[in-house]
Amino acid sequence: xxELHRSDQTWERVTRARHANRPRTLGYISGLCTEFVxxxxxxxxxxxxxxxxxxxxxNGRSVMLIGNQSGADTKENLKRxxxxxxxxxxxxxxxxxxxxxxxxxxxxxxxxxxxxxxxxPSEERGQAxxxxxxxxxxxxxxxxxxxxxxxxxxxxxxxxxxxTDRILMMENAVYSxxxxxxxxxxxKLDPSTKQDVAAAMRITGPESHIFGVIDxxxxxxxxxxENPLDAIDxxxxxxxxxxxxxxxxxxxxxxxxxxxxxRDRYTKYRNVGQWIEQAADEAKSxxxx
Amino acid sequence: xxxxxxxxRGDEGYVMLRGTCRTRRVMTAMxxxxxxxxxxxxxxxxxxxxxxxxxxxxMEQMKERIFxxxxxxxxxxAENDQHAPQSKFKPERRTAADDPNSSxxxxxxxxxxxxxxxxxxxxxxxxxxxxxxHFRLNARQRLIYTLDEGSFTEWDMHIHPTDPxxxxxxxxxxxxxxxxxxxxxxxxxxxxxxxxxxxxxPVVIAIADFTFMGATMGSVYGEKLARAAERATRERxxxxxxNASGGARMQEGLFSLMQMAKTTAAVARLGDAGxxxxxxxxxxxxxxVTASYATVADVLLAEPGAxxxxxxxxxxxxxxxxxxxDDVQTAEFQLKHGMIDDVVHRRDLRQMLSTLLALxxxxxKIASPLLDPAHVTADAAESxxxxxxx
Numbered sequence: 001x002x003e004l005h006r007s008d009q010t011w012e013r014v015t016r017a018r019h020a021n022r023p024r025t026l027g028y029i030s031g032l033c034t035e036f037v038x039x040x041x042x043x044x045x046x047x048x049x050x051x052x053x054x055x056x057x058x059n060g061r062s063v064m065l066i067g068n069q070s071g072a073d074t075k076e077n078l079k080r081x082x083x084x085x086x087x088x089x090x091x092x093x094x095x096x097x098x099x100x101x102x103x104x105x106x107x108x109x110x111x112x113x114x115x116x117x118x119x120x121p122s123e124e125r126g127q128a129x130x131x132x133x134x135x136x137x138x139x140x141x142x143x144x145x146x147x148x149x150x151x152x153x154x155x156x157x158x159x160x161x162x163x164t165d166r167i168l169m170m171e172n173a174v175y176s177x178x179x180x181x182x183x184x185x186x187x188k189l190d191p192s193t194k195q196d197v198a199a200a201m202r203i204t205g206p207e208s209h210i211f212g213v214i215d216x217x218x219x220x221x222x223x224x225x226e227n228p229l230d231a232i233d234x235x236x237x238x239x240x241x242x243x244x245x246x247x248x249x250x251x252x253x254x255x256x257x258x259x260x261x262x263r264d265r266y267t268k269y270r271n272v273g274q275w276i277e278q279a280a281d282e283a284k285s286x287x288x289x
Numbered sequence: 290x291x292x293x294x295x296x297x298r299g300d301e302g303y304v305m306l307r308g309t310c311r312t313r314r315v316m317t318a319m320x321x322x323x324x325x326x327x328x329x330x331x332x333x334x335x336x337x338x339x340x341x342x343x344x345x346x347x348m349e350q351m352k353e354r355i356f357x358x359x360x361x362x363x364x365x366x367a368e369n370d371q372h373a374p375q376s377k378f379k380p381e382r383r384t385a386a387d388d389p390n391s392s393x394x395x396x397x398x399x400x401x402x403x404x405x406x407x408x409x410x411x412x413x414x415x416x417x418x419x420x421x422x423h424f425r426l427n428a429r430q431r432l433i434y435t436l437d438e439g440s441f442t443e444w445d446m447h448i449h450p451t452d453p454x455x456x457x458x459x460x461x462x463x464x465x466x467x468x469x470x471x472x473x474x475x476x477x478x479x480x481x482x483x484x485x486x487x488x489x490x491p492v493v494i495a496i497a498d499f500t501f502m503g504a505t506m507g508s509v510y511g512e513k514l515a516r517a518a519e520r521a522t523r524e525r526x527x528x529x530x531x532n533a534s535g536g537a538r539m540q541e542g543l544f545s546l547m548q549m550a551k552t553t554a555a556v557a558r559l560g561d562a563g564x565x566x567x568x569x570x571x572x573x574x575x576x577x578v579t580a581s582y583a584t585v586a587d588v589l590l591a592e593p594g595a596x597x598x599x600x601x602x603x604x605x606x607x608x609x610x611x612x613x614x615d616d617v618q619t620a621e622f623q624l625k626h627g628m629i630d631d632v633v634h635r636r637d638l639r640q641m642l643s644t645l646l647a648l649x650x651x652x653x654k655i656a657s658p659l660l661d662p663a664h665v666t667a668d669a670a671e672s673x674x675x676x677x678x679x
Contacts, residue, residue: 116580118600118608123618126628128579128599135553136585155537156549156580156599163550177537177546177577182604187539193458200456201542211453213543269554270515272547273508274453 007199014180014198016172017151019225023232024083025052025067025110028150031232032239033058033065039096045125048089049080050113051161053096055105059240064100066093066161067110067150084117087130090160094130094137101143104253106243109147109161114179116157131160138163139265142258144246148218148235149173149205155182165265166242167213169205170231171220175213176203213272216242398422414635423592423635425572427474428481428498431531435639436494440485445516449477450509456540463540466502474501478509479534482517484526488643490650493521496531497578499571503535506577510538511548514582518555521564527646528559528566532583536576536601549581556582565649567642570597570620570629588645589629591620592638597629 016022029036033056041047053066070076070083077083093109100107116127138145138161145164153162153175169175176183180198184191202208205217218238224231250261395404401420410417414434415424426434432441456463471477479501484493495517497504504510514530521528537545556566568586570579572595580599583589591597598618606613616622620632633641 116599118604120605120609120613120617123598123600123605124626126584126626129584129628131580131599132549132553132582132584135550135581136557139550139554139557155546156577159546159549160580175543177539177542183539185604185607186536186601187458189458196458197539200454200458201539202454203542208543211543213547266554266558269547269550272551273512273544274451274541275508275512276449276451278447278449 007195010174010199010204011195013172013204014152014174016223016225017174019223020072021225021228022151023224023228024072024112024151025065025069027228028110028148028232028235029054029056029065029067031229032056032236033063036065039099040092042088042091042095044088044091046088048086048092050083050117051085051089051092053092055100058108058236059243062103062105064096064105064107065110066096066107068113068158068161070112070151081117083113084115085113085157085160086117086119086122087125087127090116090127090130090134093161094134097134097137097141101141104143104256106143106246107138107141107145107164108239108243109145109164111147111149111153111158111162111175112151113154113157114152115155115182116160128156131156134160135163139269140262142262143256144243144250144261145265146239146242146246148239149175149214150224150235152179154179163265163269165246165261165268166215168216168218168235168238168242169208169214170218170224170235171205172223173205174198174203175205175208176201399424416635421593421634423572423594425499425533427500428476428496428531431496431571432481432485432494434635435496435529435531435642436485436487436492437489441483441494442485443481443483444520445482445513446477448509448513450507452540453508453544454540454542456542466540470502474498476501478507478513479504480510480513482513484524487529487639487646490643490646491526492642492646493517493524493526493528494531495528497533499533499535499573502538504533504578505535505538506545506548506552506581507538507541508544508548511551514552515555518552518559518566518582522559522562525562525564527564527649528556529642529646530566530568530583530586531571532568532574532578533571534574534576534578536578546577549577552582553585556585560587565645567645567649569633569638569642570623571595573597575599575601584628587649590631590633590638590641591623591629592635593620593632595620597623 023031036054036056038052038054050069051066052069053064056063056065068083068085069080071080097107116122116131146166146168147162147164149158149162149167149169151173153173155178158175176198178186180194180201180203181191183201184194184197187197189197202211205214208214209217216238218234220231220234222230250257394407396407396410397404398417398420400422401417403417403419405417405419410424415426415430416422417424450467452462452464452467476498479498480495481498482493482495484491486492495514497510518528539545559566565588566586567588567590568583570583570589570591572592574583574595574597576599579597596618597620602613602618620629623629624632
């Protein structure tokens with residue numbers, strides 16, 4: 001059992017993850033890519049400004065970049081719906097991922113969303129299905145994939161672009177099954193308990209790493225909102241390292257061992273979780289907890 | 290006691306009235322008699338009158354004496370319903386089936402408030418015979434109503450939940466909650482899996498039990514479902530899932546979130562093997578379950594009136610700062626918006642499933658041209674044959 005984070009320590013990370021000056025997806029893309037062509041629209045309904053993507057050149061190689069995008073100020077946040085994607089956002093993500101597969105581009109995603117957009121129009125257009133289809137698409141992508149949790153990763157809205165061969169997480173990012181405020185609501189607790197809920201869910205990068213859900217924590221010697229350029233560099237180095245390691249394991253281009261890639265990705269997600277297996281003769285009785 | 294035969298918008302029915310009622314009330318009762326969903330509305334509305342009025346007009350007695358023909362209440366289409374004053378309709382949680390140990394003989398229908406005999410409810414698949422509301426079923430009840438008698442073999446009963454995060458808020462710990470739920474439901478977790486037959490069609494079945502912590506998807510839910518899907522793939526059997534869930538299990542944190550990827554991966558493999566996954570969404574089905582394996586099913590069915598969505602209504606209302614109409618996020622709403630294949634009444638569900646299983650069946654019963662040795666190598670023929678006999 002990892003050392004328990006006191007709730008105020010966890011909340012400090014939540015505050016940092018949400019900080020207005022923290023670099024966001026487009027910041028990372030412009031810092032890491034020498035060229036970038038944004039691609040818009042889901043070809044079905046619209047274009048979701050809360051989820052951006054496009055083709056870029058990263059360390060001399062073409063890659064597909066996709067990420068949640070919130071704004072630095074209220075005006076941009078209103079335009080980008082505070083980074084909360086609608087179904088068209090996830091449809092766009094799915095389209096861009098299949099696009100990347102077609103041309104053999106590795107897919108790099110940046111996770112930075114509190115949750116998927118919880119409004120009636122999104123429900124009407126099938127928010128749940130859009131997320132499910134994006135997850136399904138990622139599981140079967142025949143190219144290597146890497147995701148980085150750069151700010152807040154919350155709920156299925158984040159996982160929709162997070163089912164990758166490698167999951168990285170910034171030191172001051174948080175990743176949780178639901179944002180602490182929503183979790184308190186779901187658990188029928190007082191909203192003032194959000195800090196305790198955040199701590200109890202163990203949402204920080206180091207804790208997620210200890211539990212083996214993520215692959216690496218990208219350290220932030222100074223928090224990213226104080227020193228964005230160093231943070232972008234650190235993320236770039238981490239992505240580069242993992243991309244090289246994926247290349248070394250599975251090969252590149254025509255030599256890519258797709259079957260092995262998909263098998264390993266399946267195993268990675270198939271093995272997540274903790275449970276107790278009792279011998280068959282004890283099976284009837286509930287476990288002593 | 291006067292019995293009136295009435296006809297309203299093409300539907301016939303009977304009303305029996307006791308005491309004296311004014312004409313308007315009689316007409317209301319008649320309408321209620323043949324349009325059960327509206328009946329709930331009007332009665333709900335009428336009962337908001339003052340007590341004196343209600344007594345004077347014998348509304349309570351009238352309510353008790355209303356009968357109607359048939360049991361098509363839950364089947365009313367959205368078109369028929371659109372004139373109903375839905376803003377006054379407050380659907381209640383359907384929980385009478387929640388407590389399997391209850392010894393009550395009479396339970397009120399949470400939707401139409403009619404007192405119903407438990408025995409009668411059981412014989413009617415826990416569908417209110419008065420208004421057609423579908424009560425929630427626990428997983429064992431669902432098994433009984435779905436599979437052929439005695440055909441069920443349960444799998445993976447030895448998998449139990451644990452508390453990976455040491456989750457506790459104050460004195461409220463996850464392990465204690467698990468223990469309480471296990472005691473209350475006599476289940477070890479919110480997911481039951483196994484194999485059996487539906488009208489002699491072999492099937493792997495996975496049923497979520499909403500009475501166990503709201504059937505939230507934790508590690509055990511995901512693991513049992515994934516194992517069931519994998520075994521179905523190995524044994525070349527179709528998969529039927531009955532889904533009801535409050536979403537992810539907060540107490541298992543990221544482990545819970547990742548079950549979405551895990552379950553989706555497992556049912557995707559089933560699909561890669563050419564085997565069908567038929568999902569039935571039952572009341573209520575939300576969050577991580579609708580946003581993962583359930584909605585990517587090959588055939589997506591729902592029970593009438595089931596609440597289905599991604600975000601909970603309270604959360605949406607808080608976020609949009611407005612009240613939502615009561616008919617959003619129902620099975621009918623999802624059908625209208627193209628998200629599910631059909632809404633199926635509980636009494637038709639077994640037949641529907643066995644029809645689908647037969648339609649999507651493996652070459653079991655079909656003579657395949659691939660089996661002609663002139664056309665294929667021995668290897669290929671053998672693999673088709675082994676599939677056929679699996």
